[in-house]
Amino acid sequence: MNALKNALDQGNVSLFFTESPTNPFLRCVDIELVSKLCHERGTLVCIDGTFATPLNQKALQLGADLVLHSATKYIGGHNDTLGGCISGPDQLVSEIRQHHNVDGGVLSPDSAYLLIRSMKTLHLRVQQQNSTALRMAQILEEHPKISRVYYPGLPSHPEHHIAKRQMTGFGGVVSFEVDGDFNATKKFVDSLKIPYLAPSFGGVESIVDQPAIMSYWILNIIIAIFLLCRDSKEDRVKHGIKDNLVRFSFGVEAFDDLKADIFQALDIFQL
Known part of the structure; x- marks a missing residue:
């Protein structure tokens, strides 16, 4: 401000x-x-x-x-x-x-x-996505293989007090950091069976991406072309985009199926 x-x-x-x-x-x-x-x-x-x-x-x-x-x-x-x-x-x-x-x-x-x-179905879809995302954010925050969860519906979120005041639901996207390195995070993402691997969000199908190598690769190319010597990884880290960051957009699939899929993928790698 x-x-x-x-x-x-x-x-x-x-x-x-x-x-x-x-x-x-x-x-x-x-x-x-x-x-x-x-x-x-x-x-x-x-x-x-x-x-x-x-x-x-x-x-x-x-x-x-x-x-x-x-x-x-x-x-x-x-x-x-x-x-x-x-x-x-x-x-x-x-x-x-x-x-x-x-x-x-x-x-x-x-x-x-x-x-x-x-x-015509926006309200039904969003209600389901709000509910699933909030429940999964709460569960992931307690999981030993997740180091941090970003979701406005959690009291741990820095603007939770603002979100409560100006939002009636907190959305269907949850970002979180896996307690591991780049390769462990990539293995987790690749081990998921339900979500599509893509940079979009908000659809009836769940979508997941690893921002360090997906959402920002075009930006990194542009920076490299115009600035040549710019270290794209350092630029990402400066803005908090770590190698272990995952962005998960929850669709309208059954909550228990999504939870089971995320847990089996987390079990793939060891702490």
Whole structure:
């Protein structure tokens, strides 16, 4: 918050933009406080609420001016279409629509149909994913082969007090660190039988990835091309992306099946 205040005081800031929760550590921004600080200086606030879903968090009611969602994730919910949406007051959305008309990005009829289909079951899917993720986060936090769990629904999460205040559910993604090295973590991920190995999230099928080698490999390539001498591993570690970090997006499979699968994969390697 101090950094935000300094930025607002030092320059003419037109827009504050952030995820909440964030990827991959699910950090939560106090949307009400951020909106208050920004609006006092005439700054717009845009929140990417993809991880929260429109059901778990209503950023517009908390003071944000605009809300973004990657509809590819929970809104689509079936890992079979790409899309996005933005919500806000008519005046702002009308300006955005003008740019949209010029720049393109119009959904195909098939994609639009798939999103309409998916929204009919959004509340059912998210309820199941919220429940599974919270229960698994609680169990994993007690497991001897897991060193740390990141989930806003846990009291150990640094913004749990914020999440409780501004979210009605904590989402279906849980990030955690395996108590082992890179190879042990890779072996754990490869030993899972139910989830797909992919960098997306929010679908009916569970998805898992090891961010150190998956979600950030494109970023690392870009850094290497433009900076050449930049050590991508050091850059990841600087942002907390360790080799043993796992991001697990829970689908709608039976909780007991997911639990058994994770436990058998953890049993593959020794402490």
